[in-house]
Amino acid sequence: MVAAPLLRRPQAGWKSVGSTLYTTRAGSVRSALQVKIAQLTGGHPRFFSTAVSRWQTDTLDRTRNIGIIAHIDAGKTTTTERMLFYSGFTRRIGDVDEGSTVTDFLPAERARGITIQSAAITFHWPPGEGADGQQVDRDPNLPRSAVSHTINLIDTPGHADFTFEVLRSLRILDGAVCILDGVAGVEAQTEQVWHQASTYNIPRIIYVNKLDRDGAAFGRTVREVSSRLAVYPAVCQIPWFDGGNGAFVGVADAVNLQGLRYKAGDDGRSVKMLNLEQLETEEPSLAQELRRARIALVELLSEKDDAIVEEFFECDEDHLAVSPKSIIDSLRRCVLDQSTRVIPVFAGASFRNMGVQPLLDSVVNLLPSPPESPDPEVSIGGVTGGLRRLLSGDLILEQNEKSAASVKGKKKKKASALTDPKDAISKLQSCALAFKVVNDPKRGVLVYVRVYSGSLDRNSLLFNTNLHLSERAPRLLKMYANDAVEVDSIPAGHIGVVVGLKHARTGDTLLSYAGNKPTPPEPLTSLQLRPINVPPPVFFTSVEPHSLSEEKRMHETLALLLREDPSLHVSMDEESGQTLLSGMGELHLEIARDRLINDLKAKASMGHIEISYRETVLGASNAITKTFDREVAGRRGKAGCTAIIEPIDGRDISDAADEDTLLAETVEGNQILIRAPGLQVEHSSRNDEEVSPFLPPGLDLSSLRAALQNGALAALARGPQFTFPMHNTRTTLILNPEEHLFGNDTTTSALSAAARQATSAALRDLLAGAGTVMMEPVMNVIISVDEASLGSVVHDISSSRGGHIISLDEEVPLSATDASGTPTDDNPPPIDPKRIYAPPDPFETPSVGVEIPVSVSRPRTITAKVPLKEMVGYLKHLRSLTAGRGTFVMSVDRFENMSAPRQKAVLAELRGGF
Numbered sequence: 001m002v003a004a005p006l007l008r009r010p011q012a013g014w015k016s017v018g019s020t021l022y023t024t025r026a027g028s029v030r031s032a033l034q035v036k037i038a039q040l041t042g043g044h045p046r047f048f049s050t051a052v053s054r055w056q057t058d059t060l061d062r063t064r065n066i067g068i069i070a071h072i073d074a075g076k077t078t079t080t081e082r083m084l085f086y087s088g089f090t091r092r093i094g095d096v097d098e099g100s101t102v103t104d105f106l107p108a109e110r111a112r113g114i115t116i117q118s119a120a121i122t123f124h125w126p127p128g129e130g131a132d133g134q135q136v137d138r139d140p141n142l143p144r145s146a147v148s149h150t151i152n153l154i155d156t157p158g159h160a161d162f163t164f165e166v167l168r169s170l171r172i173l174d175g176a177v178c179i180l181d182g183v184a185g186v187e188a189q190t191e192q193v194w195h196q197a198s199t200y201n202i203p204r205i206i207y208v209n210k211l212d213r214d215g216a217a218f219g220r221t222v223r224e225v226s227s228r229l230a231v232y233p234a235v236c237q238i239p240w241f242d243g244g245n246g247a248f249v250g251v252a253d254a255v256n257l258q259g260l261r262y263k264a265g266d267d268g269r270s271v272k273m274l275n276l277e278q279l280e281t282e283e284p285s286l287a288q289e290l291r292r293a294r295i296a297l298v299e300l301l302s303e304k305d306d307a308i309v310e311e312f313f314e315c316d317e318d319h320l321a322v323s324p325k326s327i328i329d330s331l332r333r334c335v336l337d338q339s340t341r342v343i344p345v346f347a348g349a350s351f352r353n354m355g356v357q358p359l360l361d362s363v364v365n366l367l368p369s370p371p372e373s374p375d376p377e378v379s380i381g382g383v384t385g386g387l388r389r390l391l392s393g394d395l396i397l398e399q400n401e402k403s404a405a406s407v408k409g410k411k412k413k414k415a416s417a418l419t420d421p422k423d424a425i426s427k428l429q430s431c432a433l434a435f436k437v438v439n440d441p442k443r444g445v446l447v448y449v450r451v452y453s454g455s456l457d458r459n460s461l462l463f464n465t466n467l468h469l470s471e472r473a474p475r476l477l478k479m480y481a482n483d484a485v486e487v488d489s490i491p492a493g494h495i496g497v498v499v500g501l502k503h504a505r506t507g508d509t510l511l512s513y514a515g516n517k518p519t520p521p522e523p524l525t526s527l528q529l530r531p532i533n534v535p536p537p538v539f540f541t542s543v544e545p546h547s548l549s550e551e552k553r554m555h556e557t558l559a560l561l562l563r564e565d566p567s568l569h570v571s572m573d574e575e576s577g578q579t580l581l582s583g584m585g586e587l588h589l590e591i592a593r594d595r596l597i598n599d600l601k602a603k604a605s606m607g608h609i610e611i612s613y614r615e616t617v618l619g620a621s622n623a624i625t626k627t628f629d630r631e632v633a634g635r636r637g638k639a640g641c642t643a644i645i646e647p648i649d650g651r652d653i654s655d656a657a658d659e660d661t662l663l664a665e666t667v668e669g670n671q672i673l674i675r676a677p678g679l680q681v682e683h684s685s686r687n688d689e690e691v692s693p694f695l696p697p698g699l700d701l702s703s704l705r706a707a708l709q710n711g712a713l714a715a716l717a718r719g720p721q722f723t724f725p726m727h728n729t730r731t732t733l734i735l736n737p738e739e740h741l742f743g744n745d746t747t748t749s750a751l752s753a754a755a756r757q758a759t760s761a762a763l764r765d766l767l768a769g770a771g772t773v774m775m776e777p778v779m780n781v782i783i784s785v786d787e788a789s790l791g792s793v794v795h796d797i798s799s800s801r802g803g804h805i806i807s808l809d810e811e812v813p814l815s816a817t818d819a820s821g822t823p824t825d826d827n828p829p830p831i832d833p834k835r836i837y838a839p840p841d842p843f844e845t846p847s848v849g850v851e852i853p854v855s856v857s858r859p860r861t862i863t864a865k866v867p868l869k870e871m872v873g874y875l876k877h878l879r880s881l882t883a884g885r886g887t888f889v890m891s892v893d894r895f896e897n898m899s900a901p902r903q904k905a906v907l908a909e910l911r912g913g914f
């Protein structure tokens with residue numbers, strides 16, 4: 001038996017394997033890091049410049065960009081804090097309940113004990129210099145966790161209101177740890193975030209936490225993993241309950257065939273390790289279960305991985321004789337090849353400091369390095385595909401074939417722009433995704449980037465393909481939670497921070513390219529990494545500055561908030577002059593209020609949070625023409641425009657486009673079509689610019705398009721009958737050059753005003769004709785309850801809340817949805833639970849005597865569509881119906897027309913105050 005503390009640094013290199021590796025003396029490693037920083041900074045601990053980048057690409061193999069995903073309160077922050085402690089990053093363990101954690105560093109997060117912002121933190125595991133250290137020739141006989149790796153950890157938020165934030169953090173990860181609460185098991189939110197991770201093909205491992213709590217059921221959770229997430233759980237550890245049904249004291253490791261017993265109340269650095277024989281003496285039933293777990297593990301792997309079958313035969317078909325290294329390698333192959341659907345499962349209780357070091361070993365051993373991760377999806381020139389395929393030339397070749405087949409009419413321009421895409425691609429120097437914008441009180445606005453190709457260098461010109469502008473990257477940083485180290489470049493596969501960008505927002509793609517042109521060559525200008533569908537906002541609130549003099553600053557602060565979180569929207573109600581802020585949930589707007597007023601110190605106040613209703617048309621308007629003719633700021637402006645409004649009725653906008661179409665776009669649920677018959681647009685042979693004999697000098701076609709579109713959008717922001725924004729409408733603007741253009745008098749502001757007036761008049765015209773109706777957001781709601789409360793919850797949803805029950809599913813996993821709630825094609829076939837190995841839970845062993853009736857604890861999932869209005873404050877009600885156990889998640893399904901009585905009732909309520 002090995003006495004505690006057994007975990008020591010092996011003498012020459014790391015000799016131990018797997019979870020025996022978690023040697024750490026937190027204090028000493030931390031000081032090594034500090035010494036390193038101090039040496040490089042000449043004694044100044046925080047910032048320094050290095051002449052040579054230490055981020056060499058050959059370190060990529062020892063880099064992991066991972067995230068932790070889970071439902072709220074599963075223990076992400078608690079586990080992260082332990083990871084930082086064992087890696088030597090922190091000297092003491094932070095506590096979410098005390099508000100002293102490293103990762104949740106916004107004051108609003110600390111106060112609420114939940115994670116709102118994704119913070120990226122870099123640490124090393126096993127403790128050492130990570131990938132920045134000397135190049136190491138890896139001993140093929142040892143697992144990867146034998147050498148120090150660099151782990152970039154992105155902490156993702158767990159609340160459903162932050163779906164968009166979860167998605168944008170997910171898309172930069174190469175791998176993820178999914179934390180489950182060992183008492184609650186797989187919850188609705190776990191399923192949601194799990195499927196979101198599936199949309200980005202992120203390799204995952206599972207950690208079942210909180211096994212110290214009463215009612216913890218590891219076995220049941222494992223079975224739920226198979227039934228609800230539709231994957232094969234590869235049980236790598238089983239929990240160790242003292243004497244079989246006593247306190248949780250550690251884990252038994254089916255890979256290394258050993259027991260790890262932690263000292264109660266300790267910081268978790270002292271672990272007693274027992275091999276199988278020792279375990280046999282100390283805890284015979286656990287030893288027996290461990291053998292079963294090992295057999296099941298080898299069996300499962302051999303179904304999916306041929307290499308382990310060979311090894312198994314070489315070991316005379318003895319499951320226990322297969323080496324831990326072979327099992328780790330096999331698990332790794334399965335995790336990286338997601339078609340196997342094998343997910344390794346680990347056990348622990350982070351709060352009790354049990355199980356976190358072996359989990360870290362598994363992060364290093366099983367999750368991919370950046371080059372091993374799935375090819376990141378890009379869209380470019382209308383096609384989507386992998387970035388690596390694009391860079392190798394495969395993707396564009398496909399595009400050429402496609403476009404060659406459709407060279408006519410409106411597609412002509414696209415095809416000609418793509419004539420030599422290979423040349424353009426070869427000019428690409430680096431491609432990065434801004435995944436987080438944070439306003440740091442000391443350092444200013446920090447833009448977190450993940451670099452996907454090439455190397456992002458200091459002072460390079462970055463073209464933002466979302467905003468279509470360029471800006472320089474004056475300073476680059478590598479972040480260690482709240483510490484920062486200045487660097488000269490950020491190579492592919494790494495995460496870093498650009499300081500000093502004025503425009504880049506969360507989610508923007510940034511490119512650097514060869515040549516001195518202000519914009520990169522086509523089609524690079526349209527290159528976007530893993531674009532996200534932003535769902536429509538469903539709640540709004542007004543924001544008022546305390547005084548007129550505060551107004552400018554309030555708008556600047558709002559602009560910053562929008563850079564941080566593009567799922568927030570700001571609009572102006574032209575009639576009332578109010579600024580409206582809309583978002584995806586009540587909590588989302590409450591946090592925005594906290595950020596705006598408490599953190600960013602805007603002197604403003606916010607009104608009530610209200611549901612964002614919409615208005616739509618019931619038929620087509622007449623064609624209405626308006627001519628704007630007025631002097632604006634000392635200059636005459638004259639322009640005309642005709643508008644027609646009609647319902648979309650499920651029609652695709654591209655079908656309506658022909659050669660007279662200048663623009664066909666869907667913006668915030670409305671289609672805008674601009675037609676200009678007779679404008680005679682041609683491409684100049686000199687610079688491929690669009691020209692027309694009717695355009696006055698100084699007015700180009702793209703400004704004309706933008707002016708007309710902005711005019712229509714301004715009018716659509718306010719419905720003619722109920723003043724809610726219009727939705728589901730098609731606005732066709734017709735510009736007749738002979739009638740609507742007036743030489744030099746036709747300015748962009750005159751065009752915009754004419755389009756706004758014509759659109760508003762067409763909307764008003766509808767009131768005398770087909771009319772308009774209110775629309776309300778209807779949510780996709782997924783509720784997890786136990787069998788006992790199923791009946792009352794279903795009754796409440798369908799009778800009191802006007803919802804429609806879609807399914808009562810227990811075994812069939814939910815299909816994945818993206819941020820907008822659109823189902824994706826990830827819908828794997830269910831797994832037969834009988835084929836799944838799971839150890840018995842303490843209450844299942846006959847010796848315990850108290851059998852909990854299965855029907856009471858069986859989790860059930862209700863999927864329903866319910867109007868958002870009926871879901872306000874639902875959590876409290878659900879808790880009371882389910883004795884506190886029910887949880888739910890929801891996402892916007894769509895806006896639906898309201899019936900006349902419902903519209904009347906809602907309007908009466910709104911007039912009386914919400």
Ligand SMILES: Nc1nc2c(ncn2[C@@H]2O[C@H](COP(=O)(O)OP(=O)(O)OP(=O)(O)O)[C@@H](O)[C@H]2O)c(=O)[nH]1
Pocket residue numbers: 070071072073074075076077078079096097113114115116157158159209210211212213348349350351352
């Ligand atoms: N008993 C027990 N409690 C735990 C364990 N891990 C976390 N907790 C508690 O569970 C609560 C939630 O933990 P967090 O770490 O904040 O969970 P989280 O997933 O980060 O939550 P969000 O940031 O809100 O998404 C806290 O009160 C923790 O102390 C555990 O292993 N055992």
